Amino acid sequence: MESVSRQTGLPVAVVEQIYEPIRKEKEAAAAVASAERSMWQAENRILREQRPCPLCRTGHAESFDSDVYIASGVRKKNGKRGGFWCHPYYCECSNRRCIARNLYPSDSEVEALERFLAGDFLHKNDFIDSQDGTRYGYTKYGDEQLLVDLLREWSPEQVKRLGADPQLVDTLALQRTLDRMGSKSVDVFDTTLLCPKCGMRGEYRKAVNPQTHAKTWWRVGCPHCKTRTRNAFPYKKWAGQAFETGDLNRTIEWYKQSADAHN
Ligand SMILES: [Zn+2]
Ligand SMILES: [Zn+2]
Ligand SMILES: [Zn+2]
Known part of the structure; x- marks a missing residue:
């Protein structure tokens, strides 16, 4: 006081x-x-x-439901599209760092909980028109879109834990990466001059020809981690190969010998 x-x-x-x-x-x-x-x-x-989460050690099942308007659903009966109100039930893990969740709607809270607790996260179910009970299903595109949405937030490995087809997940993840990279995507499969240390792209650099002292020879170096071929070579190709294979101490003699061996 x-x-x-x-x-x-x-x-x-x-x-x-x-x-x-x-x-x-x-x-x-x-x-x-x-x-x-x-x-x-x-x-x-x-x-x-x-109600323990099947995927993590701390979370439990949390169900939720709401009235949802779907603007363009595909009717199961005739494949026609239309808008409708429905009331789907879902379930997810209380642990926000856990991916466990039902991807498809359930008809009731009990059903949603049952599927979650059984780890049946990809159990397919329809949307049901609240007014007349018409059933609407997911298209193949819709199925994939569910996984693509998850890949915005979670790694492919996490998404696979839900039981999704691993090959499909990898394909969708790769597509997503390529889409984001736009025109640069062409380069993804080009392994030319990738740095053996850091994986970034190396570059050709002019180097001195020891006989003439003119800068007519070549070396390859990585602008990111400074890794480079120790020696200079008369041909770009020789410098590039030494760099890509990580044989940074390779000499001109190495190429001459292997050329002899092949003759
Ligand atoms: Zn969990
Ligand atoms: Zn099921
Ligand atoms: Zn590097």
Whole structure:
């Protein structure tokens, strides 16, 4: 109390009057917060026991549902498109760092929970028109789009944990990368001059011909990590091969010998 009085410059009697109720209120608030916290922890523990996430060690199933308007669904019966209201049920892991979730809608909360707990994350189900019960399915494009959406946030390895076809996931992930790279994508499969140390692209550099001292020879170096061929070569191709194979100490003699061996 005296220290508060010293810090504020107010008389102790005044501080007692003002400060004491504030202190008590703060104590009470802290007690409530800690009680709420332990209640929340206890609740989470119970939920974890009752409905454990199949993919992680801390999360539990959390179901959710809502009214959704789908502007362009494909009717199962005749393949025709149309807009409709529906009420799908889903389930996901309470652990935000866990990918576990139902990708397709369920008809009820019980169904959504059952599928989640069984790790049946890709169980296919239709959307049902809330008005007349018409069933709408996913197209093959729609199926792939679900995975593409996940790949925006999660790695291909994570997406595979949901049970998606690994080859399809890899293909979609690669496509996504290529799309994002646009015209640069042509370069992806070009392994010319890739640096043996860091994988970035190296470049040809003019080097001195030891006989003439003119810069007519070649070396290859990586502008990113400074890795380079120790020796210069009369041909670009020789420098490039030494660099790409990581044989950075290769000499001109090496090429001459291997040429002899082939003759
Ligand atoms: Zn989880
Ligand atoms: Zn299933
Ligand atoms: Zn490099």
